[in-house]
Amino acid sequence: MLKNYIKIGWRNLVKNKxxxxxxxxxxxxxxxxxxxxxxxxxxxxxxDEDFSNAESIYRVETIIERDGKESFDTAAASPPIAFALKEDFGEVEEVTRVVLTDVFYSNLIRAAENKESYYEPRSYMADSTFFKIFNFKFLHGDIETALNEPNAIVLSSNLANKMFGNQNCIGKAVIWGSGEDAQTLTVKGVFDEYFYKSHLNPNYIVSMSTPGMGTFVQTFDDFATNNFVYSYAKLVPNADADLLQKKLPAFINRRGSKNLSDAGMDNKQLLLKKVTDIHLYSEGRKNQIGRISNITYLYFLLTLAFFIQLVACINFINLSTARASKRAKEIGVRKVVGAGKKALMRQFLGESLLLSVFAMLISIPITIFLLPFVNELTQEALTYLNIFNWKITALLFGLGIFTGLVAGIYPAVILSSINPIKALKSATILQSGNGNFRKALVVFQFVVSISLVATVIVVTQQFRFTQNKDLGFNKENLLALRIGTNEASSKFESIKTAFLNIPGVLEVSSGNYSPSEIVLSDNGLYLPGGSREKNTIVKRNGVSDGYFKTMDIPILEGRDFREADTTNQIIVNEATLKAFNMKREDALSSKLVQSFGDETYEMEIIGVVADFHYASLKNEIAPLFLHKESEPNWLFLRTETKNYELLLGNLEKQWKTTVNNVPFDYRFVDKEVEKLYDEEKRLGKISFVFTILAILISCLGLFGLISYVAEQKKKEIGIRKVLGASINSVVQLLTKDFVKLVGIAFLIASPITYYFMERWLEDFTYRINIQWWVFAFAGGFALIITLITVGFQSLKSAVANPVKSLRTE
Known part of the structure; x- marks a missing residue:
């Protein structure tokens, strides 16, 4: 029986090509x-799901409140919090801390036996307990003791191969840093960074007991400030994380109430974030340790996939029911000779499933062929092995079956319900209700198409807005060059002089943070006569004189830095004046105060600059003060050239002449700013590609449907033409119904799309306003595509010879 179903189904598919x-x-x-x-x-x-007991691992995150408002949130915490949790709560089995040293160290690293140094990102310091919580797969070394000693380092397999080749590097010496700050570390382990997917993704890990930043973290005992340590807690089996969360307010008050008071914090919340939720559920939490995604975007993409597949199913339903009369006599004969309704339904569902499974099989090699394009679009590294993952394979198989059933169930019901007597008498046996249902499905297709077009426009507009908005500084033709080491910092003036002599370099200055970098440094400031307990957190960046000229940031009041200035002379942005209710004209006669322990420092405001976006446009411009910095991390070069290859070559040659064994590491600032919106850019590209596919699938369905309608009305068209109807009137006859359907879809799609895109734009502090023309364009685009698709076939029918259509049976 099954063989018979397949054979008949195949014949019908071949027959109706x-x-x-x-x-x-x-x-x-x-x-x-x-x-x-x-x-x-x-x-x-x-x-992070592959770590042992991953469901029991949590990260401690922080929200600080001042004046009853949330003023600071971060994925990190103060240094002593992690081990205090273990001391105070029996449900905490183990804790560890991680410091992202990219912010504090140059990350210059080399094998002691070689002179070539590297800047390596994702460099961490971690407690000896790190691998007790995160059991990375070790290729060499002892995971139990790898970080127990000072000056120990564990390398990723990629970095180990880069520095030592294929030789076993356990016990080898590594030089971390340069000059007086250089430290000799011993390789204690090598792990496979590709074995687990983790938000941590370290390149190398240095033991926290190593002198320097590690000593600071281990000895710092303030529970309020310096929230830069990523703290993780592993709970005992069956521990209730929600119950522990409820105990944390009392814990922080018990341990750090005086610290909070001294820092001027009204409240400090500690939040437990399950480690398996970090990658997808951390939107809005600042200072993430690595790149995160957004579960909302994934939901959007899955919804997009669902609707695209649904549009394809609708095509199948429309064409199958529209052409039902073609199979009416076949169905009538089958019923007369004894075929039951269930048998017919199985036959028609079998045809649908056969087509769906065939499409599923074809899609696999096509997707493999398209993987390079997909990787470029999504910025992933997918391979054919991902497709043959058992979960993907099972879902694909399920998708094929589901698609076949969804596409075939309605046509199967309709076709199997045809009255055999009517079917044998006449080919025209479909009720008007079926036609209305087809129209509803076509409207749905148009709703999806119009919504997707409008979505792409809004996402693209927002991305372009972030690219073109005045950031308060000129990002074009601006180079950022990593200084990285004390040796290079000490030679800043000579480097600056040498660079200014290179053709194409207009200005040179320096700073601690490059535009687009997270500014982690801040101070609690207050006005003279005020209270340190009521201070305001102000971001801090150290720069050299000439910084504002290089960045093209206007100085609104006062002056730039001079050689004789110290860190007690500061320049503030407009947001700082607003935070302290200070008038611009009064700023130069004002001071701000900061306190450390028993010491108090007054800082003189010597200038006010216009607000500029030193962070993502998703965040409002925060108060910022800038001071003179003698050991900057970055060089900034304002350039003007048509030959960047020559300019960069000259800069690198001069750099290597001035600084020894420090890589020439540069970046274009405008490209770095773009990276802040990679997720939105990626979403826009993906939406555009799949919108085109959805419209193409819809057009295929319309083409097939109008082809059939034109065939059904062939004789009517012939009679009309014999009676004098023009080509234009015939085309209108065939297209007017579809134009009405586009209008109905436009009225449905516009408010729905507006609602969801407004919700999406709420994530941006600086955003576009959705204009009416977006929906008019989307509706007009759908109409034009429809007229082209339907009009082509309509025109073909309208110009056909009426004599042939009238004499053909």
Missing amino acids: QQTIINLLGLTLGTVSCLTILLYVFAQLGF
Whole structure:
């Protein structure tokens, strides 16, 4: 019986070639889209799940409140909090701390036996308990003792191979840093960074007991300030994390009430974030240790995949029910000779499943072929092995079955319900209700298309807004060059002089933070006569004289830094004046105060600069003060050249002449600013590609549907033309119903899309306003595509010879 179903189904598919090709192409495009999106979504899932007892590991995050408002939130915490939790709560089995040293150290590292140094990102310091919580896969060394001693380092397999080649590097010496700050570390382990997907993703880890920053973290005992340490707690089996969370307010008050008071904090909340939730559920929490994703974007993509596949299914339903009359006599004969309704339904569902499974099989090699493009689009590193992951394979198989059932169930019900007597008498047996249902499905297709077009426009507009908005400084033709070491910092003036003599370099200055970098440094400041307990957190950046000229940031009041200035002379932005209710004209006669322990320092405001965006546009410009810095981390060069290859070559040559064994590490500031919006940019590209696919699938369905309608009305068109109807009137006859459907879809899609895009834009402090023309354009675009698709076939029917259509049976 099954063999018979398959044979009959195959014959029908081959017989109706146009319908089969349209359905197969639509289902294949839909399945390729779904498979691609599933591959990307699965790449974003499963972070940190492979660690032992991952469900029991939590990160301690921080929210600080001042004046009853949330003023600071971070994924990190103060240094002593982690081990205090272990001391105070029996449900905490183990804790560890991680410091992202990219912020504090140059990250210059080399094998002691070589002179070539590298800047390596994702460099951490961690407690000896780190691998007791995060059991990375070790390739060499003892995971139990790797970080127990001072000056120990554990390398990723990639970095170990880069520095030592294929030799076993356990016990080898590594030089970390340069000059007087250089430290000799001993390699105690090598781990496989590709074995687990983790938000940590370290390149190398230095033991926390190593002198320097590690000593500071281990001895610092203030529970309020210096919230830069990423703290993790592993709970005992079956511990209630929610119950522990409720105990944390009393804990922080008991341990750090005086620290909070001295720092001017009204309240400090400690939040437990399950480590498996960090990658996808950390939107809005600042100072993440690595790149995170957003679960909302994944939901959007999955929804997009669902609708694309649904549009393909709608094509199948519309074409199958529209062409039901073609199979009426076949169904009538089958019923007369004894075929039951269930048998017919199985037959038609079998045809649908056969087509769907065939589309599923075709989609696999197509997706593999498209993987390079997909990787470029999503910025992932997917391979064919991802497709044959058992979860993906199972989902793909399920998708094929589900698609076949969804696409085939309604046509199967309709076709199997045909009255055999009517079917044998006449080919025209479909009720008007079926036509209305097809119209509803077509409207749904248009709703999806119009919504997707409007979504792409809004996302693209917001991304362009972030690119083109006046950031308060000129990001174009601006180079940032990492100084990195004390040796290079000490030679800043000579480097500056040498660079200014190179053609194409207009200005040179320096600073501690490059634009787009997270400014972690801050101070609690207050006005003279005020209270340190009521201070205001102000971000801090150290710069050299000429910084504002290089950045093209206007000085509104006062002056730039001079050679004789100290850190007690500061320049503030407009947001700082607003925070202290200070008038611009009064700023130069004002001072701000900061306190450390028993010592108090007054800082003189010598200038006011316009607000500029030193962080993402998702965040409001925060108060900032700038001071003179003698040991900066970055060089900034304002350039003007048509030959950057020559300019960079000259800069590198001069750099290597002036500074020994320090890599020439540069970046274009405008490109770095763009990276702040990688997620939005990626979302826009993905939305655009799949919107085109959804519209293409819809057009395929419309083409097939109008082809059939034109065929059904062939005789009517012939009679009309014989009676004098023009080509224009015939085209209008065939297209007017579809134009009405586009209008109905426009009225439905516009408010729905507006609501969801407004919700998305709420994440941006600086954002566009959605204009009416976005929806008018989306509706007009859908109308034009419809007229082109439908009009082509309509015109073909309108110009056909009426004599042939009237004499053909």
